[in-house]
Amino acid sequence: MKIDSDLQDLPKFTKVHKEKYALTQGSISQFMNHHYRHFNAAATLDAARAYKRHIEDGGKMFVTIGGAMSTAEIGLSLAGMIRQDKVHGICCTGANLEEDVFNLVAHEHYVRIPNYRELTPDDEENLCKRHLNRVTDTCIPEAEALRRIETAMLEEWLAADRQGERFFPHEFMCKALLSGKLKEYYQIDPQDSWLMEAAIRKLPIFVPGWEDSTLGNMYAAHCISGEIRNIHTVKTGIEYMVLLAEWYTQIAPKGLGFFQIGGGIAGDFPICVVPMLHQDLRRPDVPLWSYFCQISDSTTSYGSYSGAVPNEKITWGKLGKDSPKFIIESDATIIAPLIFAYVLGW
Structure with a gap:
């Protein structure tokens, strides 16, 4: 078994070893280097170091976001990662x-x-009556959030529909952000919005299963009402896969890593592009993902895809036997910002 040379000295953690990291690392990174020695903590540090090495060696990184990470304000760290080309x-x-x-x-x-763990059904019903949509310990206000964005998005959908144009879900959202029509409503620094940063930098974004979202439901409602005449004004998941295949083919030869936050379709959809290119299109020499890390607390049992260990992906032609592979069984709202902080040198 190969052991990271840095980890061999970790129990001693000499003054020289500390100073080595102090030259390039902030206080969060130094804390992790000193304390994260075993179990999920060690896996977190291993994954963070490998991520950083991958980027420093000229590789690229693809990040997938499941769960409710945006409501957990992952933008506070992810926007910086986008801004710093990580x-x-x-x-x-x-x-x-x-x-x-x-x-x-x-x-x-x-x-x-x-x-929130103590809420009764009556408490939940009262939140519903107040139009507060609960996500664990956080309630999203319907009027100020959902309906405000619906108004802006409907303008974009209708304009495209009338012009006979079609765009992907994220393109409509980015158009609304970059137009400035929502600027008067900003209540946080837009630099802490990961989508704003991605829109500014034209970062490739893929949103499979978009119809399983609040705005997807709203779009369907406007199609049913007849306001939107062409149901295909918003492009589909299959079109996303075609676009992903083109992008992957261009980028992967340079070394493309896969950093998965949570499970579900956000991770399952894109990782399948490799076997699709190789097995279905029968293209030779399709590069595999060159790094893989998943943060998840999903149980590895009973056919759980989200909880499957990385080695299982070797059998599906997604990862190679020598690909750096990490799984961190923990809360992504805690772990992802720590890894991002480490990569950014905070």
Whole structure:
């Protein structure tokens, strides 16, 4: 078994070893180097070091976002990663796409419920009557977030529909952000919005299963009502896969890593592009993902895809036997910002 040369000296952690990291690392990174020695902590440090090495060696990184990470304000660290060219493509759920913008325009109207585990059905019903949509300990306000964004997006959908144009879900959202029409509603620094940063930098974004989101439901409603005449004004998931295949073919030869936050479609959809190119299109010499890390607390049992260990992906032609592979079984809201901080040198 190969052991990282840095880790061989970790129990001693000499003054020289400390100074080596102090030259290039901030206080968070130094803390991790000193304390994260075993179990999930060690896996976190290993993954962070490998991520940083991958980028320093000229590789690119693809980040997937599942769960409710945007409501957990992952933009506070992810926007910086995008800004510093540490992230080169993103796949996210429709919820994470929209919830970053909900937070941008309605942050002060969110309601936190620290004792959410103690809520009764009556308490939950009262939140519903107040039009507060709960995500664990955080309630998203319907009027200030959902309906405000719906108004802006409907303008974009209708304009494209009337012109006979079609765009991807993220393109509509980025158009609305870059137009400035929402600027008057900003309640956080837009530099802490990962989607704003991605829009500015034209970062490749893929949103499979977008219809399983609040705005996807709203779009369907406007199609049913007849306001939107062409149901295909918003492009589909299959079109996203075609686009991903083209992008992967261009980028992967340079070394493309896969950093998965949570499970679900955000991770399952894009990682399959490799076997699709090789097995279905029968293209020879398709590069595999050159780094893989998943942060998840999903149980590795009973056919759980989100909880599958990375080695299983070797059998599907997604990873190679020598690909750096990490799985961190922990809360992504805690681990992802720490890894991002390490990569950024904070």
